[in-house]
Amino acid sequence: MIATLPAGIWRREAAAELKRSWRLPQFLLPTVLTPAAFYALFTLAINQSPSPAAAAASLAGYGVFAAIGPALFGFGAGVAMEREQGLIELKRVSPLPAGAFVAAKLVAAVAAVAAAVGLIYCVAILAGVRLSVGQWLVLALLHFAATLPFGLIGLGIGMRMSGKGAVAVANALFLGSAMVGGLWIPSTMLPAWMRAVGEFAPSYHLGQVARGIVGADTIGSLPLHGAIVVAMTMAAAVWAWTGWRRNPA
Amino acid sequence: MQVDLSTIATLTDVSKSLGSTPVLDRFSLAIRAGEVTALLGPNGAGKTTTVGLLTGRLQPDAGTARLFGLDPTRPAARMRMGVMLQTAGLPDVLSVTEVVTLQSGYYADPRPVAETLAIASLTDLAQRRCGALSGGQARRVQYALAICGRPALLVLDEPTAAMDRASRQALWATVRAAADDGTAVLLTSHDLEEADALADRVLVMNHGRIVADDSPANLRARAGGSVIRCRTALAPAMLQALPAVRAAGNEGGDQRIVTADAVATVRALCAADPSLSQLRIADAALEDAIATLLAPADQRNAA
Numbered sequence: 001m002i003a004t005l006p007a008g009i010w011r012r013e014a015a016a017e018l019k020r021s022w023r024l025p026q027f028l029l030p031t032v033l034t035p036a037a038f039y040a041l042f043t044l045a046i047n048q049s050p051s052p053a054a055a056a057a058s059l060a061g062y063g064v065f066a067a068i069g070p071a072l073f074g075f076g077a078g079v080a081m082e083r084e085q086g087l088i089e090l091k092r093v094s095p096l097p098a099g100a101f102v103a104a105k106l107v108a109a110v111a112a113v114a115a116a117v118g119l120i121y122c123v124a125i126l127a128g129v130r131l132s133v134g135q136w137l138v139l140a141l142l143h144f145a146a147t148l149p150f151g152l153i154g155l156g157i158g159m160r161m162s163g164k165g166a167v168a169v170a171n172a173l174f175l176g177s178a179m180v181g182g183l184w185i186p187s188t189m190l191p192a193w194m195r196a197v198g199e200f201a202p203s204y205h206l207g208q209v210a211r212g213i214v215g216a217d218t219i220g221s222l223p224l225h226g227a228i229v230v231a232m233t234m235a236a237a238v239w240a241w242t243g244w245r246r247n248p249a
Numbered sequence: 250m251q252v253d254l255s256t257i258a259t260l261t262d263v264s265k266s267l268g269s270t271p272v273l274d275r276f277s278l279a280i281r282a283g284e285v286t287a288l289l290g291p292n293g294a295g296k297t298t299t300v301g302l303l304t305g306r307l308q309p310d311a312g313t314a315r316l317f318g319l320d321p322t323r324p325a326a327r328m329r330m331g332v333m334l335q336t337a338g339l340p341d342v343l344s345v346t347e348v349v350t351l352q353s354g355y356y357a358d359p360r361p362v363a364e365t366l367a368i369a370s371l372t373d374l375a376q377r378r379c380g381a382l383s384g385g386q387a388r389r390v391q392y393a394l395a396i397c398g399r400p401a402l403l404v405l406d407e408p409t410a411a412m413d414r415a416s417r418q419a420l421w422a423t424v425r426a427a428a429d430d431g432t433a434v435l436l437t438s439h440d441l442e443e444a445d446a447l448a449d450r451v452l453v454m455n456h457g458r459i460v461a462d463d464s465p466a467n468l469r470a471r472a473g474g475s476v477i478r479c480r481t482a483l484a485p486a487m488l489q490a491l492p493a494v495r496a497a498g499n500e501g502g503d504q505r506i507v508t509a510d511a512v513a514t515v516r517a518l519c520a521a522d523p524s525l526s527q528l529r530i531a532d533a534a535l536e537d538a539i540a541t542l543l544a545p546a547d548q549r550n551a552a
Contacts, residue, residue: 004357005324012354016343023342085338090394093304093332093404095324095355245308 010100017104018111027078028112031069031174035062036119042184044127052128057216059124061183063117063143064206068177070112071150072157072170075105079158080166098244102155109147117143131214139213142206149202149229150177152236159243177203187219202232257282257402257433258303258321263312265298272298273457275312280402285424285434287444287465289539290454296437299454300406303435304332317401328357331400333391335407341380345371348379349393356398368423369393370416384411392420396427403427403434409443421446441536451535453542461542468538475511476537478503479528483521491517495541503527507537 021028043050043058050058082088091101117140131139153173157166178184180194181203187195198204205225212222258280265273272295280286280303288296301307302314305321319326339348349366353359366372369389374382379390388411395403405424409417424447428434438444444451445465453461453468461468474495481488481504488497493510508514511530519525533541 005328006354006357009355012351016347016351019347020340020342082338086334086336087338087340089306089334090337090339092306093327093330093334093337094352094394095327095398097324 005095005097009096010103013096013100013104014107017108021074021108021112028070028074031073032066032112032116032119034069035066035116036123038062038065038184039120040123044123050127052130053216055124055127056129056131056214057186057211059120059129060139060210060214060216061178061181061186061207062120063139064146064181064203064210065178065183066116066120067113067143067146068150068174068203070109070116071147072154072174073167074109074112075151075154076157076161076170076173077154077163077167079105079155080161081163083158084163102240105155106147106151109151110144113144113147135213135215139210142210142213146202146206149206149233149236152233152240153202156236156239156243159240159246177201180204181207183207188217202229202236205229205232255282256280257317258435259313259315260299260302260309261313261315263302263309263314265302265307265309267298271457273302276457276459277312278452278459280433280435282401282433283428283431284449285428285436285447286450286452287448288435288437288452288454289441289444291543294454295457296454297406300404300435300437304330304404328398329401330404331395331398331402332404333388333395333406333408335410337391339379339382339387339390342378344376344378345382345390345393346375348390349397352394353397359398360396362397365393365397368396370419385413385416388412389416389420392423401432403432405434405436407438408436409438409440417443441534441539445535453539455543461539465535468542469533469535471538471541474507474509474533474537476531476533477506477508477511477514477518477528478531479506479518480504480526481518481522482524483518487521488518491521496537496543498540507533507541 039058039062043055043062079088154170157169161169180198181201182190182198183203187198187204190198205228208218208220208225209222209229211218256279260276260278262275262277263273264271264275278299288299290296298307302309303316303321305316305327308322314321316326317329321327345366346362350362353362353365366375369392371389371393374386379387382390388408392408395405409420412420421443424434436444436447448465451461451463451465451468452459463471478500480502485497485499485504488494488504488506492513493508494506494514495509496507498505506514515528
């Protein structure tokens with residue numbers, strides 16, 4: 001007779017993952033603080049009191065940037081290092097479902113994203129950005145949701161690469177996707193080739209939807225950007241799943 | 250002791266390649282309840298792959314793996330199995346109690362955490378973070394994780410590697426106690442003393458095949474001979490050609506010769522090498538029996 005899986009197995013795994021992240025602040029702190037620091041520096045300090053509308057448009061992109069860091073590093077580099085330490089092997093021979101493992105990582109990543117995004121929102125409010133409650137909620141939802149595609153991309157990297165390799169790739173994707181996605185400098189001001197590359201990055205399409213939410217100018221149809229994000233997320237899920245399946249540890 | 254010979258884990262006609270290297274080819278194996286089975290063999294024999302297939306970490310390319318009647322890659326199949334892997338790590342920032350509590354939560358009817366810690370001699374280390382444990386202490390935590398769910402099958406991959414002698418003896422005693430309670434144990438080891446001390450059944454693997462499946466006592470009897478140690482100028486190939494020799498090889502500065510008939514071998518050895526010195530003769534141990542089993546296969550392979 002085979003017993004069913006115990007209740008609460010998903011919740012307890014997530015709680016343990018949050019505890020681990022909390023006790024490893026040196027790992028997450030840079031990815032939590034960097035986006036707010038960049039936002040304060042490049043949008044507010046250099047421009048010297050930009051209009052609230054410009055600060056809001058910039059906030060839309062920097063919020064996506066804030067979600068990419070914890071997602072790529074927590075999943076990509078984190079998973080690769082855990083694999084090297086034999087931690088994933090331990091989970092894989094236990095009755096813990098793979099879904100509970102991934103969900104726990106996602107919860108920890110979203111918690112870090114909430115901290116990073118919350119920090120940026122505080123800076124934005126101090127700089128005079130005013131949005132309706134509905135706009136704040138939808139914007140926050142989008143910024144949290146941005147964790148998913150980048151988390152799945154990270155998981156696929158983490159299951160395929162060494163710890164050092166994954167850190168390097170996560171760094172390159174973190175900065176690269178922010179650049180070509182128009183999260184720092186609006187896409188309309190980017191060179192044509194960068195915009196062309198950006199079309200292939202979820203960051204660009206997420207950034208456009210975010211700009212739409214705060215009422216900034218956008219390129220192209222927002223529903224189409226949304227559909228492309230969904231399609232890219234599904235492709236990332238396949239990439240993550242095949243990485244999980246093909247790697248014995 | 251509960252004697253139940255029903256099969257709890259099987260590989261049937263399994264083939265598995267890692268990369269382009271075939272490791273197992275139409276390989277079959279059954280682990281029976283109430284037995285301690287030791288899986289022995291040289292590196293590359295396929296032991297790790299066999300354990301990987303039974304524990305659901307690997308999927309067979311062909312054939313079937315079954316654990317309690319289910320596909321081992323399904324989490325539910327692993328509910329009644331506890332695994333102690335040689336290469337598995339522990340999360341550095343969680344304490345021993347936290348790790349054992351988390352793992353216990355994966356199972357339907359776990360032991361109380363305090364009891365698990367006591368069995369694995371970890372009570373005094375309960376609050377210590379895993380990152381601050383010695384190698385031997387970390388192995389004991391791995392053992393605790395393997396037994397916390399009251400498994401019906403305990404898989405131990407090189408369980409006492411990195412342990413000192415006292416910890417090793419203590420672990421053997423707890424494994425024996427678990428086996429006496431009816432837990433099936435699958436043990437891989439390089440340490441033949443460990444297999445001899447624990448196993449009811451020894452499976453010797455070489456080149457992806459089982460070359461022997463018997464009790465340790467029967468295997469020793471099958472070797473049925475003696476071990477000669479000596480200093481000699483003769484090359485191992487020449488030693489193997491001497492009468493009654495089953496296997497020969499270097500051991501430290503000595504030559505070690507397993508023979509079915511010590512008198513015949515020694516007589517020929519003395520005649521062939523006048524400079525022979527430090528001659529000693531002893532009864533064959535399990536190690537010698539296995540060396541004998543492996544030697545012909547290796548020679549065939551080299552030829």
